Structures are given as C-alpha cells and as structure tokens.
Amino acid sequence: MSRIGTIARRSFLVGSAAIVGGVAFGVYKMNQPDRNPLTAGPGEAALNPFVFIDQNGVTIITPRAEMGQGVQTTLAALAAEELDIDWQDVRVLHGPPAAAYYNSALLGTALPFKEYARSDFLRGVSGQVDKTAKLLGLQITGGSTSMKDGFDRLRMAGASARETLIRAASDRLGIAADKLRTESGAVIAPDGTVLRYAELAERAAETEVPQPPLRDPSTWRYIGKSMPRLDQAAKVTGTAEFGIDVRRDGMKFATVRMNPRLGGGMKRFDPAPALDLPGVEKVIDLGHGIAVIASNTWLAFQGAEAVTIDWDNAPDPAEQDAIWAGIEAGFDTRPNSKLRNDGDVDAPVPGATELTAEYRVPFLAHATMEPMNATALYTGDGLELWCGAQIPTLARDNCAAALGLDPAQVRLTTTFLGGGFGRRLEVDFAVYAALIAREMPGTPVQVTWTREEDMRHDFYRPAAIGRFRGAVKDGQAVMMDGAIAGFPLAAQVAKRWLGVPFAGPDKVHVEGAFDQPYAIPNYRIAGYQTDTEIPLGNWRSVGASVNGFLHDSFIDELAHAAGRDPLDFRLDLMRGEHAPSAGCLEAVRDMSGWTGRTPDGIGRGVAFTYSFGTPAAQVIEVADEDGGIRIRRAWIACDVGLALDPAIVEAQMFGGMMYGLSAACFGEITFAGGEVEQSNFPDYDALRMHTAPKTEVTILETAEHLSGAGEPGTPPSMPALANALFDLTGTRARELPLMHRFDLLV
Amino acid sequence: MATQLRINGETHQVDLPDDVPLLWVLRDEIGLTGTKFGCGVAACGACTVHIDGEAVRSCQVALSDVWGDVTTIEGLGTPDAMARIQQAWVEQQVAQCGYCQSGQIMQAAALLAETPDPTDAEIDEAMAGNLCRCGTYPRIRAAIHSASRKMQEA
C-alpha cells in the first residue's frame, strides 16, 4: 500500500462517518473545521491535514497535484518556513481526495469582473465565494491558484503544528512554552535538551493550541528563495512514479478504443479477432467503445485495433467548415456577455481612422507528454485507484458513481502527473479504469491510452472567431469593439463536473480580452456562443489562450494604423490604468533593447496579456534563415506580486510561453467525417530544442497581491510571435496555426 | 520461446512474442518503468535507451531485434548514486513534469559519450527528436554543458 494510502487508510475502510485519529488545529477552527483526512497510527501524529509526523520525521501533505509546476516544493516551503525543518528533511505526499483540501481561490477568480481593477469590496465578495468553493469541496489544481490558496493556509498549518509541538514539549519537560524554541525539526530547551519532533508526535496529537501569528517576512529563510525542487532526484533517475508507472502484483494491462466520432455510440463489435491474438484476455463493451485487457500494454493495443467495430455517427457537424459556420452563426445571436462596455463604441469620432479585422483560432489538444492512463483494483465492495488527477475528489466521486459505490469506498492515490495543462482536470480515464477493473475483481488493471486515442479523445480548447473594429486618432486608440464567437466552455464544464446548469455571462469565454488594462475611452468586448457536443476543456490559460491572441493582435494593428511604435502605443494606454502592467512592458523593452526598428531579415513583436491576476509581456524575435523562419529570442516580464520561488516562476514563464508558441506554430485539431484528423506528434508537433528561442525572464514584484505563474506565460506568446512575423514579412497573421502561412523552421 | 536480454548488466529471460517492442518489454515485463511511452511512433524520444551505447527509440525495436546490451535510465545511476549527467540535471533544476526527462538524459548521455564538449548546434542536432511539452529546453541545454564540464574535470 502506498504511504498516503496507509495514512488515509482508516477513513477509507470505515467511511465518512468514521471517527478518525489525529486532531485538526488552528486554521481549521476559523470556520467549521474540515475533517482531517489523515489518520495516525501509534507513534504518529496527523497534526492537521497538511502536517504529518511519524518516527522518520515530518511529511508535508500537499493539497495540490505536482504536474511539473513545482507546486509541491513551494507548498512544502511555506509549511517548512513556519515549522523549522531543514530542507533536506522535507518530505511531501499528495493529499488524498478530501474536503479539507478544497481550493479556496479558484471560484474567486471566476467572478465576472476585471481582476486588475478589483476593489476591496470585490475582494470581500470573492471571500464569500471561497465559502461556496468549500461547500463544493473542489480540490482543484488549476487556474494558477495554488499559491493564492496555499500561501496563508500552509504557513498557518506549519505554525500551528510548531506551536503544538512546543506545547507538547513544554508538558513533557515541565518548562514554560515561551522558554522553548524550535530548530531543525526539534524543540530545544534552554538547557540544550533536544526533543525531535518525531519523539513528540504522539503527545502532540493530544494537544491543542490557538492559531499562532505568522512570521514576519523579514525572517523568511525559504520563501522568496529558489529552493532545490523536491522532485528532481526522482525525475532524473526514472524513479518518479507517474500514473503509468504504477505496478501491483498480478497486474493486467489494458487499453480503450472509443468511437472516434466524438459523442457517437457503437452499433456492434466483434471481439473474436482480438481474442485470437497472443496475450489478449478480455474484450469489454464500454457502450461507446471497447476495452481490451491483456498481459502487456502493447498486446492490448494490438488487440484493440483488431476488434472490428461498427460506429455510430457523431451528433455534431462532421466537417470543419460546418463547425466554423456554426461559430459564425453565433454572431447573429444575442450576446452572452458584454463584460466590458465603456463609452459608446457606436458614436462616430470625427477625423479618426477606422479599421476592422477578423481572427480565427483552432481547437487544440493538450497532448500531455504522458498519455492518459489510470490503474484500478476492484475488490467487490471497494475500489482502489491510482492516477494523476487535477481534481481527485471528482475522480473519486465519478468512479464511485460509475460502480454504484459510496465515495468513501473509493481510495485514490494521486501520482505525479506527466503533464496536466488542464487535461487531467477531466476524469474520463479514471472512470474507464474503474469500469474495466470491475470486470476483473481482485486483479489490478492498468489502462493506458495510445497517443492516438489520447489526441483524438481530448477535451479540446475551443475554436473561436474574433471580429474587431477600432479607431485611432492623433496616435491614440479612441475606440475598440471586439466580438468573440465560440463555444460555451464554462457551461459544458459546469454540467460535467458539478451537474449544474450554467447561467449568466461566461467570463471564461472573453477573459484575456475584456479584462485588459487599456484606457480606451470607447471600449466594448462582447461574447457570442453556439452550442456544441464537441468535448471542450480547460487548456493552459483557458479563455486567455484564445483572447490573448485576438485582443493583442488587434492592439498591434491599431498601433500600426496610428503610426506608432507598438510598445509605446500600449504603454500610453496602460500607464494610468495599471502600473504593474506597464512595468512589465517597460521591462521587456529594456531587456530586449527595443528600438522599434529591426534590420532586414529580423522581426520583432511585442505582446501583453493580463491573465490569472498576473500581467505578462513578451518580446519575440524572429529571423529569416535559409531553412525557414527561426524564433530566435524571447524576453518575458511578469509581475506576480510576490515570487515565492523565483526559479520555479521563471520555469513556468518560459514553459508557458513554449506551450503557447508550440500551439501558435503547429497546433490545430480539425474535424473530418466527424473524427479528429490529427493523431500523434507527427501531425501535432511542438517546438523542440533546435526551434526553441533563447529566453530571458524578469520577475517583478510590484503588484499588490500575490498571483499565479502556471498560465500567464502562455497567452502573450501567440500574438508576440504573430506580431514579430508581421514585422519581418509585412503579412499580418490573423489565423493560427502559423505554419499554414509562414515558412517556419521545423 | 524465451528471448535472452542483457539489461543494465543483468540477464533476463523474456517470454513474449517476437514483435513486442523493447519499450513494453522493459516496462510491463521487467518492471523498469523509468523508460517512458510517449508516442509509439519514434516522434518524441521519451522511450530512448542505449543498445551497446547507442541511443535508440525502444518503441521501435522489436524484442527479437535487440542486438546488444541494453542500458536504461535506471542503469545510469540511482537517487543515491547519480551519474554526473543526472547530477547536472538536478543542479540545473531541469525537470518540470519530468516525464520526458529519462529520454532526454539517455539521448544527451549518448551525445556526450561521442562528443564530450558539444556546441549548441551539436546539441540541437542530437536532441531534436526529444520532445518536451513542458518546454524545459533551455535548462536541458544548460545541463548538457554543465555535464560536459563535470565529465571533463573528472
């Protein structure tokens, strides 16, 4: 049994009404305490849902999943800072699915207001929304919220655990608590007596203290420093356990093959050709597809391909042109939102130059490096599950529902995620594993998807069309009217995850456009929606991945129409509106030595997007070389308010940019005959070592509030590249991916 | 019929059909899960191992075609006794999700064995087949240069 399985064991066995060991302290008493999902054995203490102590020392239980963003390292640093443990002694585990780990920051960011201009009143409102989030118990890693959510909670958990240990030592030694101090994982008495936390664990479990105050930032040893990541040794030696690496005794290997016409059913299938193949043991009917269980994953792949299947058609238009036409038709409907509507965009401005432009962005797949997979063991009255999940509570609940179990009968271990990017917010792969394992009670079954299955059964970043109208006069933007048509991602997700209908303006649909810090006097952003059954999902930076490109590309066009330097033009509009945003533009200007002029054969573009509370600016430089156009250099500046771990923020910024540039160059999912046409990296490629730009990152900390880093690097990358290509070639890129129009180096 | 393989210095008897790719022999039969599955079509490099020191895509080598001694990421070093290249990777804090890194390291190790002090162009050339969806390339490059220095000092 995994370590977290052991720690969370008792609650699994006896269900949610269980009386569990361990005590919840401090922070959890601020409101109704959530049940501590951890259980302590003899000599152990689950001091709160985040701090577990056993005879080997302290383990920080992280409420968020490690998918490469470094979240476990920084969350552990927050707790360790208060807890006084040495960095080399810090251990981490993913928390089990539990209400205690709900994400308090996510719903707050879903409010339909411009984040950069949020008043204290609105911050108060989002505090109330946090309580709703708690009620929903959404344990989500997403929305660049882990630090917003964890900054206080993990420090408070660490501080309260420290005080508890001091109190336990005080009782044991008969010395007043204020005479004791903590250092290197131990309580130290004035006479030099050292009591290791492990020795105090059992007594501490029975001790309660009020929540102590948090330490002054001037005393921080870990927070704000680039800490050695806790996952590196495992990840360079092949010993990090991803979902696909789970191995149990007697395990079988399976795969799925679902109807490639998304949403369509299955008329009939013949398992015989598969059952004739070596190693194939079982073919399972999953309603809209099949699964094959075998002795080896590859043999399961062969088996799945061999099954003859007669598929039903998809409910959506089968061809890409018809899908585009459906989006265009949305422009003729009532707008879903007008989240920005300043001045009067219809009032004529005498003497102004008007321009219009239309942009298109395609569906995108997530293409996490690790294909979808999950491992399940059905025992007859319970399910054990191992997988990389961004919402473990949803995986648990949906698997329970699929098997007719109570959620308390499902035990889930969250492994490392071989990339998440939003794909592993969905739990389809876990539910399939549960259904397949049910056909082999007592035998663990690992279900791995082929890359082709993964790419053709994603929850796609929705395609969209933007129609923009604007006016410039005397070198300034005087009007901008953006209409964005696409599909209702938020409604689909609300239905799929929460089973609730979604009403009102869909912020996600227009984020990255309506909420940009530009002081344009007549400024409207409207969203239009068309329904669809095509599975839509959250793709790194979500709506901003669409709208960053639409909105900033048009800002660039306005700048050129105004005869202005595109960087100065943005700065002028931004300075009075939001200083940290302007600071980012100034930083990339200075880093890149921006002059607004480039020699022949070189192009430069600037772009800016405010997303997830973080302003981010980028300059991209392209060069015309013999073999094609090279993305040569990139400069990024962001302002996260407080960089809890600068090296991790930097990695997220260039990683986010690379994810966006890859999509901008080569990423598109298209439909033909009701099926996704792309299937693997040869037709859904990404930037590689030889095509990646040399990059410099500057992290600013002037913004008033701490904000996230996982996503904001993505949105500005796409327009920055398109704007650079315009500078190089004079051709305006209004459609992604760029490979169709530009001779990019591959 | 059992096939005999030498993997990380140990001999294994494998009883699987001849056409099963080495990748799936390693992962599902031997239990060496450090070598990853990314695409199955030689397009990502996640499955890279060495056969007689040469970097190969193990998803493309059938069991019956394995022509020499196999080294996987586990054979390079362990968390307690890392190879210098792995130390360089840790020092540069390369890994994000980490899923591609076994393949990246095996590819880079083969490069350094052949070209102890590679130029950026040589790194580009050698590493072009190894995809990283997290975009860790700048730190991979820095780690290769750092490993090169470490290996020459030693």
Ligand code: FES
């Ligand atoms: S899995 Fe072998 S190259 Fe991708």
Ligand code: FES
């Ligand atoms: S580190 Fe995630 S794919 Fe390379």
